[in-house]
Amino acid sequence: MKLTNFVAVACCFSLLSSSTSALAASESAYIAPLASKSLLLDIEKNGKQLVAVGERGHILLSDDGKSWQQQNVPTQSTLNGVYASGDHLWVVGHDAVILASSDAGHSWELQQFIPELERPLFDVLFFNEMQGIAVGAYGVFFRTEDGGKHWEREYHTAFLHPDDREYIESLQGEDPEFFKQEMASILPHLNRLSFHNGQVFVTGEIGLVAVSDDMGKTWKRLETGYYGSFFDVKPMQDGTVIAAGLRGSVYRSDQTLSSWRRIETGTTSTFNSIVNIDDQTTLLVGNNGTKLLLQGDKPQITHTEDGKALVSATYYNQQVLAVSEIGVKGLSLKN
Numbered sequence: 001m002k003l004t005n006f007v008a009v010a011c012c013f014s015l016l017s018s019s020t021s022a023l024a025a026s027e028s029a030y031i032a033p034l035a036s037k038s039l040l041l042d043i044e045k046n047g048k049q050l051v052a053v054g055e056r057g058h059i060l061l062s063d064d065g066k067s068w069q070q071q072n073v074p075t076q077s078t079l080n081g082v083y084a085s086g087d088h089l090w091v092v093g094h095d096a097v098i099l100a101s102s103d104a105g106h107s108w109e110l111q112q113f114i115p116e117l118e119r120p121l122f123d124v125l126f127f128n129e130m131q132g133i134a135v136g137a138y139g140v141f142f143r144t145e146d147g148g149k150h151w152e153r154e155y156h157t158a159f160l161h162p163d164d165r166e167y168i169e170s171l172q173g174e175d176p177e178f179f180k181q182e183m184a185s186i187l188p189h190l191n192r193l194s195f196h197n198g199q200v201f202v203t204g205e206i207g208l209v210a211v212s213d214d215m216g217k218t219w220k221r222l223e224t225g226y227y228g229s230f231f232d233v234k235p236m237q238d239g240t241v242i243a244a245g246l247r248g249s250v251y252r253s254d255q256t257l258s259s260w261r262r263i264e265t266g267t268t269s270t271f272n273s274i275v276n277i278d279d280q281t282t283l284l285v286g287n288n289g290t291k292l293l294l295q296g297d298k299p300q301i302t303h304t305e306d307g308k309a310l311v312s313a314t315y316y317n318q319q320v321l322a323v324s325e326i327g328v329k330g331l332s333l334k335n
Contacts, residue, residue: 036060036068040323042123042312046084050316051105052323053079053091060328061105065321068328073099074110081123083132090148092121092134100148111148125193125200133216135202139187143216155183158219159190161206189229196235203233209243211257224251224260234274236282242294244271244284252297265292265299273312275320283333285310285322293333304329 040054050062057076060068079093089101091108096119098112119140126132134142134151139159142151157165157172164186171179188205195201200212202219207227210219230245239255248267251260265271271286284292289304304310306326313322313331320331 035070035327037327039325040311040327041079042081043314043321043323043328044082044084045314045316046089046104047086049084049104050314050321051082051084051089052328053082053093054323055079057093059091059099059105059108062328065316065319065328065330071105071108073108075099075113077113078120080120080136081134083124083126085126085129088126088129088147090124090126090132090134092124092136094120096121096136096140096142098124098134098142098148098151112142112151122189122191123193125195127195127200127215131215133193133200135190135193135204137189138184139190139204140184141190141216155180155187156219157183158210158221159187159202159204159208161188162221191230192232194233194235199235201233201235201241203230203243203245205229209233209241222253222257222260224253226251226260226262231270231272232274232284234276234282236276237279242274242282242284244274244286246270250284250292250299263294263297263299265301267292267301272310273322275313275315277315277320277333281333283313283315283320283331285313285320285331291331291333302334304331 035058040052043052052060055078057073059071059073062068075097077094077097079091082091087104089105091099096114096117099108100111101108119137121134121136124134130147132144141154143154144151157169188208190202190204192203200216203209207224209222209224212219228246230243233243235241241253244250248265250263250265253260269286269288269290271284273285275283282294287309289307291302293300308324308326310322310324313320322329322331
């Protein structure tokens with residue numbers, strides 16, 4: 001993945017779009033001295049540990065947010081998303097690659113590698129050690145029930161725009177193979193997963209925000225009134241949900257998820273990641289080094305000095321850490 005173009009397309013969740021060569025599954029990532037300063041696309045807090053992933057199969061671990069150690073991994077595919085729970089970690093990326101670790105990220109095994117699918121995976125979520133889902137471009141959706149030893153593809157018509165759903169569902173019983181072909185071409189990109197209080201949320205293209213109460217087996221599409229791309233969705237402590245995406249678009253639901261309103265952010269910069277700081281404070285980060293601090297619904301916009309795109313962020317040890325095209329950055333909430 002190269003930073004030759006900054007384009008607002010959901011085909012790459014990070015908005016940093018380019019081509020990635022399909023490399024042999026047996027290749028290991030090159031141990032780069034400056035990996036922590038290279039393009040990183042996701043960061044996850046795992047207890048006292050931090051995990052960051054990015055281009056060329058880079059996986060980095062840190063115990064303090066300052067010193068980072070690159071790990072040996074069995075791929076050089078660009079990695080877009082990470083999920084961590086104790087000693088168990090999963091990472092997904094280009095070539096539909098899925099990696100897993102059972103020792104807190106110090107060693108990795110390849111669970112899936114399908115370059116011929118030509119579908120990057122953008123995010124992964126596990127509900128327990130055995131059951132998880134992974135999502136990506138063109139509605140690609142995989143599920144495992146055995147910790148990732150086997151991943152099975154699923155097709156969910158609920159992600160479709162209502163205008164397309166009736167046509168597609170008519171094919172499901174008549175021609176199952178053609179149904180799958182059509183679904184693979186018409187489904188929106190799925191950009192981010194989020195889980196809270198037994199509910200899993202997914203967000204993506206065409207204003208998609210959907211919720212599931214059964215670990216993603218069935219979904220209900222939520223009508224936000226927005227039809228651009230969302231790149232993150234986050235449940236709040238008060239029962240509302242925030243979704244954010246293209247051109248400064250930020251929407252907040254009521255507690256029933258049935259009514260949504262737009263928050264006027266005062267910016268057209270795309271937002272890529274939402275971080276809950278505390279019960280009253282939320283930080284959104286995005287392109288052009290944009291930071292949006294929400295306290296209630298009062299927006300305060302600031303920018304980093306270098307203006308580099310902020311792709312993902314997490315709250316760790318009383319500070320916000322973000323990943324960008326130049327690696328890991330600490331962010332101030334004030335300026």
